[in-house]
Amino acid sequence: MPDWKQKRKVVLGITGGISAYKTPEIVRALVKSGCDVEAVLTSDGEKFVSPMVLSTLAGKRVWRQSDFLSDDAGWKIPHITLADWADVVIVAPCTAETLSNMARGAGKELLCSLLLATGAPVVVFPAMNVNMLNHPATARNMEILKETGIIIADPETGSLACGYEGKGRLPSVEVILEEMWKTLCPSKKLEGKNVLVTAGPTWEFLDPVRFLSNPSTGKMGYAMARSAWYRGASVTFVHGPAAFSNLSGFDVKSVVSAEEMKRTVLALSEEMDYIVKAAAVGDFRAASFSDRKIKRANADAVTVDLVQNTDIAASLGERKRQGQTLIGFAAESHDLLANASEKMKRKNLDYIVANDITASGSGFGTDTNSVRLLSRDGSADEFSGTKEDVAERVWNRILEEDWLL
Ligand SMILES: Cc1cc2nc3c(=O)[nH]c(=O)nc-3n(C[C@H](O)[C@H](O)[C@H](O)COP(=O)(O)O)c2cc1C
Structure with a gap:
C-alpha cells in the first residue's frame, strides 16, 4: 500500500x-x-x-x-x-x-x-x-x-x-x-490526460467450446489503471476475459480475442496521451476456426495450425503521435533484460515493464510483482511489492514523482 x-x-x-x-x-x-x-x-x-x-x-x-x-x-x-x-x-x-x-x-x-x-x-x-x-x-x-x-x-x-x-x-x-x-491521492499530474490501459488475457477460439489463452488475471493492468485514475486521468480500460471486482470510474471496453482488442485499442489510440499495454495478448490464433465442436471420436490426435496475431504494441508504435507515451509490458521466462530492451526498441515504445514470470511472487495471478522498468533514455529501475505498489512506482517514475511513495 x-x-x-x-x-x-x-x-x-x-x-x-x-x-x-x-x-x-x-x-x-x-x-x-x-x-x-x-x-x-x-x-x-x-x-x-x-x-x-x-x-x-x-x-x-x-x-x-x-x-x-x-x-x-x-x-x-x-x-x-x-x-x-x-x-x-x-x-x-x-x-x-x-x-x-x-x-x-x-x-x-x-x-x-x-x-x-x-x-x-x-x-x-x-x-x-x-x-x-x-x-x-x-x-x-x-x-x-x-x-x-x-x-x-x-x-x-x-x-x-x-x-x-x-x-x-x-x-x-x-x-x-x-x-x-x-x-x-496527492498527485493530480494526470488531470486532463487520457490514459488507455489494456489488461487480462485474450481467448483465441479453436471451435465453439475451446480456446487458447494464458493465466493472466489482469491485476497488474488494473493496478496501473487505478493509479492513473487516482492521479486524475480519464481512464479507458480495455480488458480481456477476467473478473474485476470494481471498475468504477473507468470507461470499460470488454473484449475476447486479440483481434478484437487490437480493433478496440487502435480505434481509440489517437486521442490517448498514455497507452499502457499490460494485457497478456495471445501471440497466436488458430489458422482456421471450426464452426462445429472438434469431436474426440473422429481422431486420436488433432493438429492445430497457428498463425500470428497482429502485434498491437508494434502497431501503436508505428502510429505513435507527438506527445504520446507508450508503455509496454514484457513477461519473459529467460534473458529478461535483453529481450525486454529489444522489444521496447523494435516496437517504438517509451518504456517497458519487464517481469520474470518464473520468479516466485511475480507474474501471472499473484498479488505481488517484481519488475524492471526500462526507458528509451536508458534508465533501468527495479521495483517490487504488491501490484498496487509497483504500479504506483512505475507511474511515479514516468511522471517523475519520486515523492509519492
Ligand atoms: C424509512 C425512511 C427512509 C428514508 N430514506 C431516506 C433516504 O434514503 N434519503 C433521504 O434523503 N431521506 C430519506 N428519508 C428522510 C430523512 O430521514 C429525513 O429527511 C431526515 O430528517 C434526514 O435527516 P438528516 O439528514 O439530518 O439525517 C427517509 C425517511 C424514512 C422514514
Missing part, C-alpha cells in the same frame, strides 16, 4: 437515509484499510443504524448529536476537534435534508457544524428516492456544494429501497473507498 494511503484519519458522517444500514460495512472496510475512523451520526441517522455496531467496528466511541452541546468532552469542542483531526470527511449516505443544510451553511447538527469547520476535503454520497434526487431544490443544493469544492459522488442507478427504479442508490463500499482514495 502506498505511503499516502497509510493510517489516514477519516470522519464518516452518517445521515438518516435508508442506506445507512450499509455503513457498518463502510466502517469495517476503512478499518481494514488501516484508516482511523470517527463516525458522526445525525440525530435522524441514529434511527437508521445502531451506534453500538458502528463503535464496535470502529474500535472507538461514535459521535452523536447528544454529544454536540454537552460538556462531557470538556474543552474539546467535538465539531472543531473532529474537523481539525480529519484528513478527509465522507458523508455516506447523505440525505436531501443534509444536502440542504450544507448548502445553506446550517450548523444545528454536529455533523453540519463539523462540515462548516473542516479544512479537509469532503466527499458526499447522496442517496435517496429518484424524485427527491431530481427535484430542482436538491439539484441546486448539489451545485452550490460543488462550487464550494465539495466532491459530490454520482449515486448509482438501480432498484431503490422505496420501491422505485432509478438513480439514487448508495454506491458499493468499494466505490466509496476508491472515491476517497482518489480524493486523498
